[in-house]
Amino acid sequence: MNRPYIIINCxxxxxGKIASSVGSQLRISNNEDMRRVYNLRNEFDAVLVGVNTIQADNPKLTIKEEYVQNPKNPIRVILDTHCITNEDALAVDEQAKTLIITNGECDKNYKSNVEVVQCGVDYEGFIDLNQMLEILYNRGIRKLMVEGGGTVIWNFLKLGLVDDLFVFIGPMIIGGKCTPSMADGEGINQEDELINLEILEFRKIGNGLLIHYKMVK
Ligand SMILES: NC(=O)c1ccc[n+]([C@@H]2O[C@H](COP(=O)([O-])OP(=O)(O)OC[C@H]3O[C@@H](n4cnc5c(N)ncnc54)[C@H](OP(=O)(O)O)[C@@H]3O)[C@@H](O)[C@H]2O)c1
Known part of the structure; x- marks a missing residue:
């Protein structure tokens, strides 16, 4: 299958939590790490999130010029099976192109920078990631950065559709049994199902630690 090179950044x-116990956004990264994230985005053809992240955080998914000179905003990709992304969400503003990957009809009236792309679903009723990646590849997307949330990250990892992972660990505890974590979804049941990673590099960034893993296939 043709697919882009894929990284996860989280x-x-x-x-291991990525939001508050009620799913609202928290500042986990520091400014230095944000600079790294914006520079990374600048190298990618597309950034991808799930629709829950759009609803919870309302991210813009563009690049701030204070961090990167003459940025080239990647295409924003939203996995949104039922096309519920609001017309006024920041991720569909006119600053960059957006693809909304959906399965059914879409009655929304987005601006011309937004394209609604039809895709099949998997056994869980989620967007079929293999099919979606082939669609992106056929549109010339060769480098894809997956930014969350936990359900999306889990599904990419579960299917082995990840090349590199960049995890920034902030020096705080959030806690909570049901708090969103880096990889949610159903999880594994036994040792032979473990999703194995290899650490390639780690470094301190300000008050946190960045770990670069590759997925062991
Ligand atoms: N700290 C960080 O780096 C970071 C980054 C991003 C997000 N977050 C946090 O993550 C939380 C949201 O995570 P979440 O797990 O609830 O949701 P999510 O991963 O953002 O979105 C999941 C939703 O995307 C849709 N989807 C469609 N196809 C999918 C597929 N193949 N695999 C997975 N999802 C698919 C599904 O909704 P439909 O069925 O309706 O399409 C699914 O429920 C928020 O609290 C946010 O603050 C943190």
Whole structure:
């Protein structure tokens, strides 16, 4: 299957959480790490998130000029099976192109920078990631940065559709049994199902730690 090179980038607390216990956004990264993230985005053809991240955080998914000179905003990709992304969400503003990957009809009235792309679904009723990646590849997307949330990251990892992972660990605990974590979804049941990673590099960034892993296939 033709697919882009795929990385995951995620910021989590020392206990592996990526948001508050009610799913609202928390500042886990520091400014230095944000600079790294914006520079990374600048190297990618597309950035991808799930629709829950759009609803919870309302991210713009563009690049701030204070961090990168003459940025080239990547295409924003939203996995949104039922096309519920609001017309006024920041991720569909006119600053960059956006693809909304959906399965059914879409009655929204987005601006011309937004394209709604039809895709099949998997056994869980989620967008079929293999099919979606082939669609992106056929549109010339060769480098894809997956930014969350936990359900999306889990599904990419589960299917082995990840090349590199960049995890920034902030020096705080969030806690909570049901707090979103870096990889949610159903999880594994036994040792032979473990999703194995290899650490390629780690470095301190300000008050946190960045770990670069590759996926062991
Ligand atoms: N710290 C960080 O780095 C970071 C980054 C991003 C997000 N977050 C946090 O993550 C939380 C949201 O995570 P989440 O797990 O609830 O949701 P999510 O991963 O953002 O989105 C999941 C939703 O995307 C849609 N989807 C469609 N196809 C999918 C597929 N193949 N695999 C997975 N999802 C698919 C599904 O909704 P439909 O069925 O409706 O399409 C699914 O429920 C928020 O609290 C946010 O603050 C943190």
């Amino acid at each position: 910021a989590m607390s020392a206990d």
